[in-house]
Amino acid sequence: MIPSLLAETSSPRTERARVLVVDDESMIREMLADFLELEGYSVTTASDGMAALDATGARPYDLVLTDMKMPRLGGIALLDRLREQAPTTMVVMMTGFGTVETAIDAMKRGAHDYVLKPFKLDEVSHVVERALAKRRVEAENIRLRQSVSLYKVSEALNLSLSLDQVLDTVVTTTLSELGADFVAVWFCGSEGDFFERHRGVGSAPDGSAALEGVVDANTLGAALAAGRPVLVHGEESRPYFTPAMRDAASSFVAVPLTVKGKMLGFIAAVASAPSTRFEEGQRKLLSIIASRAAASIENARLYGDLQATFQQTIEGLASAIDKMDRYTAGHSVRVAEYAMLLARRLGLTEAEIALARHSALMHDIGKIGCALNLNKPGKLTSDEYEVFKQHPAHGRDILSPIKFLNPLIPGVHLHHERFDGRGYPLGLEGRGIPIIARIITVADTYDAMTSDRSYRRALPHAVAVAEVERCSGTQFDPEIAASFLEGLDAFRDELLANGAQVPA
Ligand SMILES: [Fe+2]
Missing domain, CATH: 3.40.50.2300 (Response regulator)
Structure with missing residues (x-):
């Protein structure tokens, strides 16, 4: 203590x-x-x-x-x-x-x-x-120790945009700084109630299992919301515990998590050993941790909301693209799955894997800019094909004014480049083509071959595999093509196990 x-x-x-x-x-x-x-x-x-x-x-x-x-x-x-x-x-x-x-x-x-x-x-x-x-x-x-640990916790909180990470830092710090046996963070629910969001259990002398269902969160939340400080011991603490825990816990401190005057929830710490007694100083220390934490929790939540909006926007656009052409229903989603598989196999970071997925979902967004009837039967004429070849550039132009979609541009703009330099629109070559674009090329081509088109039936999986092999080093980056073919069987098994369909 x-x-x-x-x-x-x-x-x-x-x-x-x-x-x-x-x-x-x-x-x-x-x-x-x-x-x-x-x-x-x-x-x-x-x-x-x-x-x-x-x-x-x-x-x-x-x-x-x-x-x-x-x-x-x-x-x-x-x-x-x-x-x-x-x-x-x-x-x-x-x-x-x-x-x-x-x-x-x-x-x-x-x-x-x-x-x-x-x-x-x-x-x-x-x-x-x-x-x-x-x-x-x-x-x-x-x-000195307190200021160092407060500095460390502030730093960790500032760096993290993940809500789970923020809560983990808060709970772990509180456990060690207060010498508590149990610490948890509760959030306000939608109807003035409170729900436990994250907890940590220290080395409780009577065993961590005994600390299940510890706190009467609604009584406690109401007291904190009314501005009453909660630092209680023994008899005084009983109303804040669930009936089963009223004899086990001895000292109890809780502080609200408040941002801009609004209470988000609270942090509570419990000591069950009779010799442990939280003091006013520790309540203040917990308040300092809480004030740092509340801002970070709010940031992480806002960031999470922003991420969700981003996902929904991209998925909505992807389904709009696929709906333009009845032959390409589900194409963007499948290409995104193959692209993620590849990004993982190639050892890219989590952020790059997400970028590969999002870029693949958007790869054909430029078709919106092509004045073509993509549903017409048969092959495109050579004039129509020239118009169709504009879609990567249209994709870039559509995404350019939307700042948060800008990172997707390389994958969208360059997914028809070829490893041998004979692709379009820029004729880039080899590793001069961004890796996300080289990934999408393989994923896109395999899915196009194994789907029905207006001018032909879907090719069998084995034929598509042979074609990927044949074009390795010309159309495709050989390393990426090889990795795709190596990982494909296991991926197909996984899809089948999840009840999804795979190309025959
Ligand atoms: Fe395309």
Whole structure:
């Protein structure tokens, strides 16, 4: 667990360090208070452990200097309570010569140091200063660690446009930074309800399986939506858990995910070990993570929507192209599938595979610009063929003004180039032809051969394969043609297994 540094209001370096002197002997108490005030500390006194707890409950202290034997609540019991209530506060014990062992025991329980009574004042000053110096170093280290991990999480969030990746970063960071056993992100549903979108389970002492169905998301979401902070422990946390989990969880913190005043959902973290208790500082840390995360989640969602719009636009256009010619129904979709198969086999990146698919879907969009009756029976006349040969250039011209479709232009414009340089429209040669175009050429030709045309029936698969082989190195890039033929059988088996049709 990270101590609650963000909750601190005292900074020992810039303000006077706050010291609480606890002793039931008023003379010692007052003398120490006067002396430490003179040394530059801000000092408060308490007459026993109970009074000390009242004081530390009301405001944070940097150091508590406490006697061992006191009425109501002694030094050791006070130490135990302080370790829970204020783990970053330093505790120094004061004890008589006869109880050195007790002082050592106190050190084992988390006290920082001890002074033996009767003490010299400069000795007390030395021990107090040493304890506070150690605290400053610890605080600095933790601040540094927190800022480094916040920096890392911000960086990871900024880089990612994938919603799953963003949520994964958020959940993993929260698990480790808060020392939580369970962290999950919920999103607002369409009817004011909440649904769990992503979760992470840490090393819960009672096993991760016990953390299923943990949180009553609607009660929690309603509290957060109403602006109530949720940092609760034990009894207080019960309303936020599902009935099955009410006895298992001990500490609970949740913060909303808000973008431009609108709540997208929330992040909640649960600790099930009774010794783990989230502090206000951790709630603030989680709020910082949430504010970074909310913007990234919104971005990733917008990007996802944009991608979906892009897909729908392309698929809509592809089906419009195929509808222009009754002989080419489904042609663009099949060419896209072969193109993806090839792009994968050739080891292209995921982005390039997507580009191959989209370019293949659009490859014949230029037919829209050809004033031809593509449904007429028989072959095209030589004049008509000249018009038809314009379709790659028309494709380029159609896509040029549409910026988000520009990356598809090379595949669309150059899919009738030939490896030997005898294709059109530019007569490019070999690897001078963009790879996406070389891929589409193979995919397009194979599908054209294995489909019915106005002037002939579909050729059998075996004939088309022989033709691809024959034209390898002339019409086709030999490497791509070979890869296509190697991968085709397995691909056909896959299509058949999925109930699709394949060329006979
Ligand atoms: Fe074409």
